[in-house]
């Protein structure tokens with residue numbers, strides 16, 4: 148990727164660039180916990196966006212997207228926002244850096260990536276983090292704190308791309324380290340690294356390539372359930388709720404609210420159990436917790452769908468150690484913890500059986516936990 152970016156950059160701009168990369172991410176466990184003040188447990192992966200970039204001495208940004216084969220040019224003032232959606236991520240990162248008192252000057256850039264777009268691996272966060280990191284290094288002597296770089300990406304999504312996302316994706320993309328996952332406390336924003344470097348297992352994502360658009364907003368409804376139960380318990384969020392507390396009010400709340408809250412409370416405990424298991428190198432327990440999360444998301448939180456339940460069943464039948472929906476639900480990927488000697492059998496079986504049942508093949512992405520934003 149680096150070689151082809153260099154050739155492309157030289158042909159277009161004729162100078163010597165510096166290279167930066169930032170990664171996509173997975174979340175091992177901790178789903179629908181962020182807005183409940185709980186924990187998420189992401190890591191950066193070996194799929195990246197990379198840019199070749201150099202200051203150009205002007206007030207303008209000139210940037211070429213290799214993958215989309217489009218060129219964009221924009222100024223750094225608020226009214227200069229570019230038309231192309233992909234360029235708005237870069238414009239947003241420039242604006243958000245400036246808003247925070249950082250320095251951004253004109254630059255030339257060429258970029259490309261191998262993070263699959265829209266598959267739930269957060270290619271957009273990889274793109275934002277890559278440029279936020281580059282601007283910090285090129286123009287700010289790396290004085291902007293890394294967590295702040297993640298916030299620059301998040302604010303870019305909010306203010307320039309119309310996506311009201313949490314901090315997890317950008318956080319993982321910026322802070323990720325090879326062989327480590329991070330437990331992020333979504334209430335205090337404190338985080339801690341845990342080892343994830345299994346010798347005998349691999350992470351494999353299976354992308355169903357389906358996305359069910361539902362009539363009402365299932366996300367908002369679930370959020371409202373959680374808020375109602377927290378309020379009933381006299382808590383700000385479900386973070387401090389326990390199962391005995393929930394059981395004590397069971398007859399005062401709807402069955403639906405009860406099961407939504409049950410999932411959130413159990414999921415928080417599962418994240419903590421997985422952290423403990425990883426410290427002990429116990430990947431079998433990690434896998435069991437992943438299956439429990441899937442069951443909770445499917446039965447209690449009701450955000451699964453037929454295709455994802457099918458993939459989960461196939462994983463179990465193939466002897467996969469752990470498998471669950473990754474992301475909000477209603478489609479997208481499953482994340483699977485697979486023993487290396489089972490990997491080929493599992494991916495071949497999942498592909499064939501899914502094709503037979505649903506008429507198209509899922510996409511398979513093996514991923515390795517890797518470094519986040521960096522000079523490349």
Ligand code: ADP
Nearest residue numbers: 212214232233259260264265266267269270271
């Ligand atoms: P994801 O779940 O992958 O983050 P999004 O819809 O949030 O999906 O972000 C995808 C968008 O990010 C693309 O439509 C494009 O505008 C931008 N993008 C991501 N990767 C690339 C790339 N390699 N080249 C150009 N634009 C990209």
Ligand code: MG
Nearest residue numbers: 269270271272
């Ligand atoms: Mg995105």
